[in-house]
Amino acid sequence: MAHADNLYIAASVADAVAVLADRAGTATPLAGATWVMRAPLRREPLAHSYVAISQIEALQRIDISEDEAVIGSCVTHARLAEALAGRGDLAALATAAAKSANPAVRQAATVGGNLCTADFAAADLVPALLCLDAAVELEGPGGLQRLPLQEFLSLRHALPVGSLLCRIVVPRSAARSAHARLPLRKAGDYPVAIASLSIEQDDKGIVTRAAVAVGSVEPVARRWPSLETALVGRPLNTAWIGVQAERLAEEFTGRDGIEAPGWYRVKVLPTLVRRAVEALSAQTA
Ligand SMILES: Cc1cc2nc3c(=O)[nH]c(=O)nc-3n(C[C@H](O)[C@H](O)[C@H](O)COP(=O)(O)OP(=O)(O)OC[C@H]3O[C@@H](n4cnc5c(N)ncnc54)[C@H](O)[C@@H]3O)c2cc1C
Known part of the structure; x- marks a missing residue:
């Protein structure tokens, strides 16, 4: 764990959730920072403080079985594209991750940041995950919650304080995408x-x-x-x-x-x- 006035580097999901809840609405999660860093260009204020989640090992995992793909929220677009390559049912997501932005941004931007940026209409991973019937798992002071992605999109402007998107669950199928x-x-x-x-x-x-x-x-x-x-x-x-x-x-x-x-x-x-x-x-x- 590391402290700074306006940056806290979380070591675990529980740590991040606790600090976010403790800072009651004044702190925001920070993943790849590719959206946050452009706040001044969009004339938006920066948050009072940030809780960096990109070093949490549990959020970096990608587990693909015959039944589902479980993707940690801090998996980058570049890693996602690589991990899903050649899987026809998940091709929409692999292409979205491989073609979004540019190579440098894809090395840093995360799937969680893509889904949580409520004012980003052009996010590539969102429609890809919608057509794959994905669900998201959030952790927060109230515990674990799983929601269909479309429902999450309508709630994400007003998530309870301390909520962290942790995993994206994509069912596998015989479809092609x-x-x-x-x-x-x-x-x-x-x-x-x-x-x-x-x-x-x-x-x-x-x-x-x-x-x-x-x-x-x-x-x-x-x-x-x-x-x-x-x-x-x-x-x-x-x-x-x-x-x-x-x-x-x-x-x-x-x-x-x-x-x-x-x-x-x-x-x-x-x-x-x-x-x-x-x-x-x-x-x-
Ligand atoms: C030049 C440029 C071009 C781009 N073009 C595209 C494009 O074509 N297509 C595309 O899809 N993307 C594009 N992006 C990337 C876009 O910024 C990211 O896809 C994504 O929206 C941000 O991911 P991030 O990890 O950098 O998020 P961050 O900037 O770290 O965070 C973004 C927001 O999400 C919140 N957040 C992040 N992670 C979590 C979490 N786990 N739980 C709760 N809240 C969270 C943060 O608090 C913040 O409000 C582009 C970026 C740049 C800089």
Whole structure:
């Protein structure tokens, strides 16, 4: 353990939770710091103090079994991409981790930071994990709590003081998944829109289960239930799915931002869905 006026380096989850609770709302967890360090650029205030969690060994673990992948919140994007490479059902997450930001940021940015940054609409790992039906495990003064990711996203602005995201649990399946993102040069490293898909097919190629998640278009990533319903019961046909995505895209209200207007984010969405389907098809080839 190390102390500084405004930085506390936690040695364990219990240590971090205790210090966060003790500093009652004035301290914030600090993981890879890639979001926090840009606070001045966003004209946001820094927290009064930080509890660094990146040296907690338990939060660095990745355990992959036949049933699930359990990912510690301090696993970096780079390590995640490496650990998941070649696993078709988790390919959306592997691609999201491998393509986000740039190589230097991927060495530091963590999966927990990606999910906990409530005002970061363009987070790549969020739609990837949504289409994989991930759950998150939080620890806090009240003990351990497991929540579906979508529920966590709606609660993360107002978590109880002392809460720490510790693990992400992703069920394994016979599905294949893919992640397509559109970065624009003027948008820097952030994607203006993201589509993540997870598709299960029977032995005749008919889709039996479909999960589609959209990121960066609206302020918070979410699933696309109407497109999921349209996909089930048919073969995986890129052109047909693109037409369905065009028909249903008006369900989204794009967010305006300096890097792209809201209408543009919605307009490119069907193209990203097509690209994700093509990426899935390439996996079987
Ligand atoms: C130039 C640049 C480009 C980027 N482009 C992309 C991109 O295209 N796609 C993408 O996905 N990401 C991108 N990022 C990275 C983005 O900052 C990270 O993905 C992520 O949002 C932050 O992770 P972190 O570990 O650095 O979090 P930190 O900066 O350490 O923390 C971010 C927030 O999460 C909270 N937090 C962190 N961990 C926990 C936890 N375990 N429990 C509770 N709260 C926690 C912190 O208190 C803080 O509020 C980019 C970053 C930079 C600098």
